[in-house]
Amino acid sequence: MHRLRPYNRFLSPFLTIMFCLLVGRTEIYPWLSDIALDLLFNIRGTAETSQSIVIVGVDEHSLKKLGAWPFDRRVHGRLLGKLKQATAIGFDILFDRPAVGDEYFRRVVSESPPVSVAIAGDYNGRMIFPSPSLGSKIKKGHIETILGTAGRVKQVVLKPPHGFPVLALSVYGEDAVSSWSNLFEPRIINFYGPEFTFLYVSYADVLSGEIKPEFFKDRYVLVGARARALGDVHLIPFSRKYPLPGVEVQATILNNLLEESFLQPLSWLNYLYILVIFLIALIVWPGGRVRRNLLVLLLCGGIISLVAIAGFHGGLFIDPSIPLFVLLTAYTFHLVVQGFWVARELVAEIKWLEKQLKEGVEQVYETLPTVFQKKKGQSGGYWSGGLRNHLFVMQESIRALTLQHHFVNHLLSKETPPLALWEKGSGEMVLTNTSFTSFWNEVSGNKAALPGFEEFLSFLSEKQPEDEKNEVLQLDSLLAHGDRVVDIDLLQGGWKRYCRVLLHGVDNPVSCFHGILASFTDVTEIKELERLKGEVMNIVSHELKLPLTTILGYGEMLTVSLENDEKMYAEEICSQSRRLGKMIEDFLDIARVESGRYKINRFPLDMLSVVYDAKSAIEHMADTKDIDLVIKVPHRVTPILGDEPLLTQAILNLLDNAVKFSPKKSRVVFSMSEQEEHLLLSVRDEGPGVAFADRKRIFQKFSRGEVQPEEKGFGLGLSFVKQVVDGHEGSIEVVSGNEGGSEFVMILPK
Structure with a gap:
């Protein structure tokens, strides 16, 4: 929770007052009030109406029986x-x-209980009164x-300024x-329910005598249009499928008058x-805390709602x-103000x-990877130098530290080869991965304790091949000349396995850890391939060369x-x-270079001499085909380090x-x-x-391009060249097009 500032208390109430005053100049408050009123009506539900009110409705049955509307006054x-x-x-x-029939109607009125008829205002504000006839x-009453x-x-005004009461009041009696008091002020109508809430009889049934006159004794009778086709309908809070006829609205007002049940607003409580x-x-x-404030909000809202319902x-x-x-407005502004100070x-923070992150990254990385460095022209977005910029720097720093975490996690994951880290001084194991634990349990017995470094060195010495066991592994001199590689033999499950163990020093001056x-690394397959390769080379070197020499002789x-x-056949x-002999020699040369048996001896050499030696060896073949062999080289070049015989052959x-x-x-x-x-x-x-598709494939053994003349070959020459160039840490590629010859470019470092 941030420290409360004195003016922070007054800021959200002040903003609430200003906002509510601004909203008061719109129609939002009346709209909300109407919604609340409709909800309260629906929560309360329907209410019982007075049995002293009867509606005689001009319904569809009456129209069908008595003819078109309006009815004759005699009716x-x-x-x-x-x-x-x-x-x-x-009469509504x-x-x-x-x-x-006005004369007949006037005579009947004089013999009847008090009769009121409707008046209304037109679109020009003038009152429409009953005919003087x-x-x-x-009596007259507005609707x-x-x-x-x-x-x-x-709402309804019981007695507007024009002096005529509402029709229901005219019937009830002023x-x-x-x-x-306050008959001239609007009163909120207390509706009782949807259509047919009041006693209702059909106009035609009353006229035909089906409803006895005694039924209406001591009751208020309202006569009006009930058929929806006559158009005298209104929406009320209970309106769902059908609106309410105007005569039933007057019945509702009359019921409110009888029971004095108009809704009384209680504004002072608001x-x-x-x-x-x-x-x-x-x-x-x-x-307050967020949860407590939210609880207060819900409690206040609940009390206001329950009091309104009750x-x-x-x-x-x-x-x-x-x-x-x-x-809700006050709480919203409270959250906004709180959020502003929290944001600051x-x-x-x-x-x-x-x-702190930048200092951590600087400790982890000597040079921050370029993907995490802020690019030139990259700004903090909408708030230059502000929050967005700080978040960007934090994001990049976290990504950089995440990279280190993933790197360490990758090293220690079970998918990697067995890894183990010991402290140099104590010889105690510090970190290990799942692969090492499984490996050690397998070679030393199930669930064996993980070894200290001295025990581990003894294990390596014991498992070394016989020709290397004369070399003693000691901790003091183990890493005196850099990393140490130890080959060991293991017998697991009746099968012999070969492993190569790399011992590497880990020194962290910041944490003072050494x-x-x-x-x-499991090198069993490599050892087996080397053995098979040696056997093949022996077969090729001895078992093939001797018969071939005899055939040639x-x-x-x-x-x-x-x-x-016969002579031509012998020459062929x-x-x-x-x-075939040349192919065997090329094959053996490549095999020796690949296997490492032929060690590349890199000494200073003059490439001009190498080039001219190769030229001399090929000149006879070029002259035979009348090919112009052009050598474009400088008068002198800087000597390079390389193996002269191999480069000459390449x-x-x-x-x-x-x-x-x-x-x-x-x-x-x-050219050079x-x-x-x-x-x-x-x-x-x-x-x-x-061909473009063959440019990489032609450097593989026994591979030749598809576009070629009738010249024969085994596809070993370029493979040998690639091995020699790679051994000199150089590169070779075909850079020419598909047509017009080919060009091989070889790059050799000095």
Whole structure:
């Protein structure tokens, strides 16, 4: 929790007041209030209506039986004759025009209980009154209501400034409410339920006598349109599938008058709520924990809602929308203000963490990898030099430290070869991976204790091959000349295994740690391949060369003694024997270089001498095909370190290939240039070229390009060249196109 500042307490209440005042200039509060009122009605549910109110509705049955609307005034007069025992009668119908039957209707009215008819205002604000032909005994009442923001009927003014009461009050009688105050102010209508909540009878049934006149005794009767096709319908809070007819709205108002059950607003309680909310925002929330503040928020919201529901059941409308809105607004601004100060302290913490991370990265890395270095022109985004920039630096530092973590984790994972780390001074094991534990349990017995370094050295000495056991492994002199490699033999599961153990010193001046890391590599397959390779070389060297020499000797003798076709056959035998012999020599040379038996001796040498030696060896072959062999070399070059015989043979192989695959009377060019750190050699011919797909494959053993003439070969010459160049830490590649000859470029370091 950040340290509370004095002005922090007042900031969120002040922002809440300003925001709520701004919202008060919009229609949001009335809209919220209407939503709250609708919810309270639906939570309360339907209520029981007075049985002293009856609605005589002009429904679809009445229209079908009595004809089109409006009905003849004589029909209404006949209806009044059926309602003589009622307390009062109200027509929610406009009789604004004279009509046939007005005289009859006026006479029946004079013999009936008090009759009220509807008046209403038009779009120009003028009142629409009943026709004077109806007489003066008819009472008048308006049918206008006040709608909410959603178009639902919400309030009614019992006696507006024009002086005529609402129709329901006209039916009820103004004298009954003479003691009421504020008749000119809107009152919230207390609805009882959806359509058909009140007693209802059909206009046609009353007229036909199906409903006895005694049914209406001492009851208030309201007559109005009930058929939806007549259009006199209104939305109320209970409206779902169908709206409420206007006559039923008047019945609801009349019921409110009878029971004095209009909803009474309790506005002063909302002011008390708002005062308490501001005290909470000023005193409780600034110093509280998040959970406690949230609990206070929920508790206050629950109390406001429960009081509103309970009050609504008692006929009080305690609008919960505004207090809840203020409560949520105050808490939101409290969170915003708190978040602002927390963000400021977070930035300070981020700066401190950034400093610690950068120091940690500098301790881990001598040079930060380029992928983690901030690129030129890269800024902190929206807040240059601000939070985004600090987060970026932290992110890159964390990535750099994560790289180290992944590196160590990779070394110690079970997928890697066995690894173990000992402290040099004590000889105690510090770290090991799963592979080493499994390996040691296998060679030393199940669940054997992991060895100290002295025990481990004894194990290595015991498992060394017989020809190396005369060399004693001692800790003091073990790593005197750098890393140490020890080969050991193991017998596991009846099979002999070969392992190569690398002992490497680990020194960390920062942590003052000095240790020895041992890593194991299983070289069983390599040893087996070396053995098989040696056997093959012996077979090729002894078992093939002797018969081949014999064949060549007898063949040369036959070429001297034979004539004509027989002599030609003998010469072909000699040619193919020499070719096979050359292949055997190339194969043995490559095998010796690959196996390491032929050690590359790197001494200073003059490459000009090497080039001219190779040229001399190939000149006869070039002259035979009338090929112009061009040598483009500088007068002198810096001596390089290399094996002269191997390099001579490699260049000779390149020239031999160029001459062999070039057409007669063409040109082969050898060039050499000296660069700052290497020599660049190239051999270019005018042969068929090398396909792009073959440029890497032709350096493999027994591989030849697809585009080639009838020249024969085994595909060993270029493989030998590649082995020699790799042994000198150089490179070779084909850089020419598919057509117009080929060019081999060889790079040798100085």
